[in-house]
Amino acid sequence: MHKISLLDINDLEEAYEIEASTNPSPWSFDNFKSSFEVGHHGLVCKEDGKMLGFLIFSPIKPEAHLLSIAVLKTQQSKGIGLLLIKYMRSQCKAMGISKVFLEVRISNEKAIAFYQKFGFEKDAIREKYYSGDYPEDALLMSLNL
């Protein structure tokens, strides 16, 4: 059975491994540590103690920024992403947040379809947002709560 809990410092390594196996330009382990240290909020989905997916967001009232979400490749398209995002929405509502925004690679059709399924709308394109080995434009999306 899937269990959702708050991301703990002991979860960082496993979250980093999922990130590294699903994202073409992943956060480094140090990015995960810094994110945790500055107080970003994280949620994890586990089954029998094994992490299947995670989500990290930064709430700055009245908005929140969805910073990262990833589900193990073998566990994708089973509703885990949706479960994580529903918990984030509940937490945001409880914190008095009225809008969630995010950036996604313009070529990441699967993630865009996923966000749209949840009600996120396409707002704008941010050119050359992603740099490094895989430079790309970002699609900005937002969801009113």
Ligand SMILES: CC(C)(COP(=O)(O)OP(=O)(O)OC[C@H]1O[C@@H](n2cnc3c(N)ncnc32)[C@H](O)[C@@H]1OP(=O)(O)O)[C@@H](O)C(=O)NCCC(=O)NCCS
């Ligand atoms: C994007 C991601 C987090 C979605 O998580 P998931 O657990 O696979 O998604 P879910 O199973 O909860 O899917 C929910 C809905 O999203 C949409 N969706 C999911 N996978 C899809 C696919 N391959 N193609 C099109 N739509 C898809 C569907 O509408 C789906 O609803 P349905 O199952 O009723 O059809 C996951 O695929 C992932 O980790 N991708 C790699 C990392 C990534 O791209 N992160 C986003 C960076 S911005």
